Amino acid sequence: MTDKPVLVTGAAGFIGHATAHRLLDRGERVVGIDNLNDYYETSLKEARLATLSSREGFVFHSGDIAAPNAVAALMREHGITRVVHLAAQAGVRYSIDNPFAYQHSNLAGHLAVMEACRHQPDFGHLVYASSSSVYGDRPMDGAGFKEDDAVDSPVSLYAATKRACELMSTAYAGLYGFPQTGLRFFTVYGPWGRPDMAYFGFTRKIMAGSPIEVYGEGRMARDFTYIDDIVDGIVGALDNPPETGTNRILNIGDSHPVGLMDMIATLENALGREATKIMRPMQPGDVTATYADVSALHALTGYKPKVMLAEGLGRFADWYRGYYGPK
Template sequence: MKVLVTGSAGFIGFHLTVALLLRGDEVIGIDNINDYYEVSLKYARLAETGISKESIVYGAPTRSSRHAQYTFIKLALNDRRRMELLFAGQTFDAVCHLAAQAGVRYSLTNPQAYIDSNIYGFMNILEGCRKYQIKHLVYASSSSVYGLNKELPFSTTQAADRPASLYAATKKSNELMAHAYSHLFGIPTTGLRFFTVYGPWGRPDMALFLFTRAIEKREALKVFNYGLMKRDFTYIDDIISRILPLLDSPSATDPYRILNIGRGKPISLFDFITEIEKNLGKKAIHQHLPMQDGDVLETWADVTQLELICGRHPWVSTEEGVRKFIEWYKTY
């Protein structure tokens, strides 16, 4: 296939791009390479796919030196004119839309960034899919849409109308916008509610990276809600191995679908920290703090629907996932 991957310099986008190229697909990747976190990591991911920092010019295609079927374009989602030209100039079979302004806490102080990228940007993606008859749009939603829901595990059959942050509200908005386009124009769309993805090349603002860095530097770990939280940590390889078959197979019965992608087994923050300590051979210095605004106590994915589509396969254990991340972190 010929696939547009947005956010291809990001964590999940980078891994998906590599997986698509390895199986022989042609990939056009776009990313605005913003400075929400260290751009050096984004350029390092791009370098792994044969895109050098020096070759990148905004709006211009850059061919990979390693993969003949990969082209990267630095491009902002809300650049309406260039997004229109991108869809007009290519013939995509599918779009995997992973680019977004991420982060719950950042949305408390920089709300406009979420509207520009997650709302205006997503609108440009939907319009491109409508005008150029894309066969399947797969897009990143988030477990954060469950917000203040108390019923666990989180199921896609539950109402998700009580977001605890603007970030979550924009992700739920994306689902509603996708539903409208699926209903009106018959565009097959699949929204993926990711649950705390971690692994090599991960985001520095996420728990595993933050905790590892603090322990290595002998700095205090900021442990919110005094550590009394659980997360459904999901290893990156498990995410990619589920995205690929979903991308290939839009729903045959309903053009609109929403799926959870998580391990389906939450663990406590303290147990997660213990695994990091074990792999680093160092003890953490804890700084216990109250709950942050926009945060939730626990996430837990009901993956019944996902497994009906993708089959039941083993998930990477927390022990193995943390070990692989630490091995990467020490070499990066």
């Protein structure tokens, strides 16, 4: 750690909120930036932000990370030498109908952050969010997806933008020298999560007594990773920058894929209610399965997921009832 604050982009988002809290917990100062867009309910983003704004050592700036001059000015003002860049337009399905949102937030936003970093004196480390979606639609063959696997067949624009960000970072690391780490997240879930995620949407419908739509006819599997475990990996990576001129790619997942129907059964148990299920075919942009090999992150930081799905969904169900009410 240094005495200079960490910039967390997307600080009102699910992962950004949790990461900022962890950094504050260990005595860091944190500068957060977020544009609080309406991709999902802004009230949830504002509620996350309220839990941070009351904490000593946290400063928030409302703004768009795709505005390069604003990001650079913010970094100069606070003497930023480390950045955890989590702001992005998320969601595979949303990218089908809203492609230019991904061009703006993911491509222009990532470029603006890198430009600000390269001009910042004594800049130390940029950690940024990539995604398991870069692996495309591929079968599980008994082994996890590895960072050096081929990633040249994205099945969604979202995945393509995340892969593009990785390539942009490789170019900038080589050109300008500052260390970067791209983290490929695998299906993050937990309290304060994103309402567009399947487990969250299922919960809303189950609690309302409405049927749920199960895409891929229930044959999909995901490497569900609890938010606290994700933050362990983010902070561990931040504390261990790669060599100068390097863009390092690391998976962060649970490394235990769970079938969609098994996840639903676990969620039903956590909620104490059974869902009425409507089976649907796979949607455009979806992938059959995700499965993280996390051996590289483990070797670097000792990363080892601690929260299994039943416990994690139980914590989410408790949070959901507390936040939205028991009904």
